[in-house]
Amino acid sequence: MPYEQDDCCFLILGKEKALLWDTGIGIDHLRPLVEKITDLPVTVLISHDYFDHIGGNAEFDEVWCYDIDTAISHLTDGPTAEEMEELKTEMQLLSTVMDISGITVPDHIPGKAPTGTVKDGQLIDLGGRILEVLYTPGHSTSSIMLLDSENKLLFTGDMYYPGPLTAIDEDSSFPDYVASMRKVADRAADEKIEWVYCSHKYGKYVEGAVTVTKPAAEKQTANGTGETASGTDLTSWATLNEDGKVSFSLADAAAYRTKGASKATPGFDVIDYGQEDYVFGDSDSNARHWSVWVLKALQENADVLEALFNQ
């Protein structure tokens, strides 16, 4: 399904059963596609309960998630009105760079009460193929990964994908993220994992768009002496208004994103490159004010981080 963040769903086949890892954003029908691929009974298992992974749940009979109340109620209720607004904004953004005129985003996507839950270490037998659930909180409290030891595959959900990773939502935890990734890294090494399947892939839709390049990092051992700004040049498309706020068009933001930046919202990219300290937007409840959240996370977790970074 076209989506600004390039969601991926995976259909994992055993001999007796199939497991569908996530159901996307729910603006089109996934089940007919799944049934074209397999006749096996399908169980949906979601990697975590964010709206871009649970949208198609109601189309399926068996839907499982990690055993935590917040995820169970979110799946039952379906995406919130706020999440649907976010989805509409993101689809509007996507429409500036590709033709999605045949797609309508509904006002509401139905939820489905989970028919089963999973726990850390649980084995799921698909018939000749065993998957192990790894509980990996961090990105969200309901985040899990799936390990297929025999085939040396790891399904990572949103805990790991080729792009900047986020622990910026209300139920995110940076220390949990660190702990989960250590656990998985050890396990992946032990199992000699060869393939990692991630739930976002970040496509490139636009030719000839603004190019953002990441300068090579240089080791710095002393305070700099520069008198002019350095880093990613945003001036070709962002406008500094008279009131001191920065604005940009959706098309420019999309072009920026699709040329290798991480998110449609340019502020996120600034985090990734770590070069400038701009704040975009004026919400105080989301990651656009990332510096506040980063500082908060650092302060709250100073003990854990001190131990990690001073090893």
Ligand SMILES: [Zn+2]
């Ligand atoms: Zn996601």
